[in-house]
Amino acid sequence: MKKALSSREEKAVQTRLRILEAGRTIFIEQGFTKTTISQIIKKAGLGYGTAYVYFKNKDELLIELVDELMNQFYQVAERSFVPNTVEEAQSCIQEQVELFLSIAKQEAKMMSVLNEARGVSTAVAKRWSEIQERFIISITKDITFAQSKGLASNHLNPALIARGWFYANEMFMWESVTGESHFSIQEIREQLTYLYMNGLYHK
Template identity: 70%
Template structure:
């Protein structure tokens, strides 16, 4: 006998179905052309049902974005406790490579994000918040390196973190759109060298 789903389990399934269908349509049509009605139709749900979970497509996309960014946060949150400048360089190089590789791998949804930021104040604001989370994490790593005598103490951790993130973000978008003229291996090496030479003590 098939187990009867609880109300909570049904709600979880319905929400997941909406998110799955929304992602499919966003990737197929782009953010602007996709409507909440199309998402509801593909999910096979009653028109009012979707609005129990999301009030509009912006909210749907923000949830997809947060799920996607969880993978990027996993890279950013990797343990950073180097004992030497050489060890720090290896950690940073690995993070840069993983960050750009992940962006390339998830290029379809990332392209939708690029479009959505120009079409939705809500999504653009969420991306700004996400940026700040990454910048804060980088500044924590810089402060660690400074306090352990690996990096120059006169530099402002947040300022350097902001510049470092923006440099990586620029190449991230180029990797996503296929416009980048460099391989990820080249970017990983060159960006790390610039960062290390400017911040760390030889």
Template identity: 35%
Template sequence: MDKQKVKRQQILEASVRVIAENGYYKSRISNIAKKAGVADGTIYLYFKNKEDLLISLFEDIMGTFAASAQEVTEREETAAAQLGALVRHHFEYLGERPQLALLTQLELRQSQTELRWRISKILEPYLLLIERIAASGMEKDEFKSTLEPKLCRQMIFGTMDQIVTSWVMNGMKENLVDQAVPVFEMLQGAVCKQV
């Protein structure tokens, strides 16, 4: 990785920590710069402003998250196994990164409408992956034919998202991955023809 990419990554990682600790609105570019070990002005070489930094951070996070979820699910042959792998990956990824979980589950949701809209667009590839798993399950006659892929996607993502939000709100005391099996079994019962 070249020096510029390393510096940009340092700034993004510092942003996660600062925003998780202080909240988006109370976080200052100077705090992020200090945590990243760079001058304030250096941040503006990579990002226009704090909003651009947050959007870039979320693009980076979701790009990695969606790509790794795609990789994990592609290893599985059945749609049910793909769903199980997706649930486990979702909880493992955020469970291993508590500051990131705090940022995605709480801070990003408190931002302005325009910012939330831009963030929702970044989330689309991940949601489409879930929708493809649902559609594939219906095509292969594994999932109930009465389901609609987009609604199924919303139910699956909404369930996982709420579990992570509750975990964050309750102080992240338990191991989030412990929820993967019961959540998968519940979703499996809701979407699969035979469990």
């Protein structure tokens, strides 16, 4: 049974949430570079220095917000992948691509902050690298399963193919977030999946 929080602990949890929510708002309004901890504290309606009790700097605060955001993506990437046929695999992969890009588009404001931050913050760039690896590991697992079922070519290196597949999706994700993409999510899903399936899976 989970132990109930004391009033002091509950207050600390609520304060942390206020800081995170204020941080999210200011990051979206100002962008990562222009945002300061002072602005976040003011938005949260807290005393000066309060944020530093919970977060060392704005980089650490953004990383926690990014981790929360990424949970939506992980749910897509790490969903059960146990196809018995190539057709089942293709259906699953198409759905994952569409959901991945759709979430990025829905969360475009925070994703834009992340995109900016990973270019100027060593800590955020490091966390993004860790996030990339988590996705790649998940894709590698799916490819390995497909190979074990005789659906995918065994002469291909699953870790290498997984890396290429993730980076292809990531490129279109950032283009979608920044508004640079001239293609619909459906077009990207169809074309990417076609290339992936015909390069990796047995027909």
